[in-house]
Amino acid sequence: MPDADSSVRRRAVLAGAATAMSGLAGCTRVLGYTGEGTSGAGDEDAAAGGAGGGGSEAVSMLAAGSLNNALENGLKPAVDATVEVEAHGSARVARLVADGQKDPDIVSVADVALFDSPLRPDWYTEFATNSVVVAYNADTEGGRRVADAGTEGWYRPLLAGAVSLGRTDPDLDPLGYRTLFALELATDHYGTEENLREAIPRTDQIYPETQLVSQFETGAIDAAFTYRNMAVERGYDYVELPPAVDLSDPARAEAYATADYELPTGKVVEGGLISYGSTLRHHSPATRAVFDAHVSGDYLTDFGFVIPDEYPRYTGDVPDAVAD
Missing domain, CATH: 3.40.190.10 (Periplasmic binding protein-like II)
Structure with missing residues (x-):
């Protein structure tokens, strides 16, 4: 093996959850909520937010396979909500949602072109490159x-x-x-x-x-x-x-x-610049907080992703509750 070729890199294995957590100081913490995630952001939010500490709302994510380790070992330990992650190739993720086979709260793919077709959300954010x-x-x-x-x-x-x-x-x-x-x-x-x-x-x-x-x-x-x-x-x-x-x-x-x-x-x-994108489909205080931690969290850099200065970058008709 060439030891003079600086283009050939060696990376130490991340040492379990402790290492995975090392860059999470800047991540948003999510308060515990009860109740179901909903498609609106009005009275349902008040019901979810006022339920007290009787449990944690489950937030479902359907995501690109290359995000799976970062979500499981970076995002999930950083939030208080229960996050349920299902990972596949991004084109399959898009088809599962477009065909109505899956109805996750959050969809994250490894190519924002999939948000033009087969998925057509009103808005999305680009949050990392590779x-x-x-x-x-x-x-x-x-x-x-x-x-x-x-x-x-x-x-x-x-x-x-x-x-x-x-x-x-x-x-x-x-x-x-x-x-x-x-x-x-x-x-x-x-x-x-x-x-x-x-x-x-x-x-x-x-x-x-x-x-x-x-x-x-x-x-x-x-x-x-x-x-x-x-x-x-x-x-x-x-x-x-x-x-x-x-x-x-x-x-x-x-x-x-x-x-x-x-x-x-x-x-x-x-072909184009590799850019990961995500959209929030069902709104509640818990889903929005998990979404914010997902697209803004420092944990992504610990797992080898690159976050440009201008990211997260939003496209489309972003809901006020997300923009705020």
Whole structure:
């Protein structure tokens, strides 16, 4: 493994709940409430807020798989309300809600384009960014090949078939189609003779987002296209990709948009800056407080996400109770 390549990073594993809690001092605390979450913000709020300390209102969240660890081990310990998290690939999250199969209080996805279609909320907020990296298992021969190749050559052992690779399903998950975008952009950036988007992906590489990085532990894969936060929070080695490829640079948004992917619904998603978005669907004091802690909490940086200075950034007809 190259020890001079600063683009190959090593991150210590987060040490349980204590470490996960280390950056939570700035998070909003949520008071306990009883009662059901509602779709309005009027008399129901007074009923929920005046119920006293007889229990805690359950707040349901349907979220991107890449947020799951941060929500379970960062957000939930920071609030007093009971938060019920269900995580899937973001495209599946959007379809579950759009089709009426799920009715969560809060929906959070890894691509705000999903709020244009199939979801069409009146408003949403962007609250964090990320980047695509190639994580690898330093204990396997294939993983060491990726490490040795570094930022300028990580794709070569993948092309040679010398690495068992993992990725997520582009039909279910933004990470899946962002992997394809990164490969297409890498073809242009490195000037390769082969089209990397066509040459590298195979169907046997696909794993659910919530299980992808855990495949290192089973020895099923040597390397994986993943989000930076997923590698950081699990302490895995990874190769950082150039800004022209990793979808993290706001100044390169136009170049990213040259790549696209058509979902099974017929919607075409374009490449762009990775931006996580969330909307609150059912209003009560407890759901609003959990939402505020979710999109404003410092806990996100502890789990490898990046929060630009202008975030959280709101779009659409934001309710006064949320804006306040």
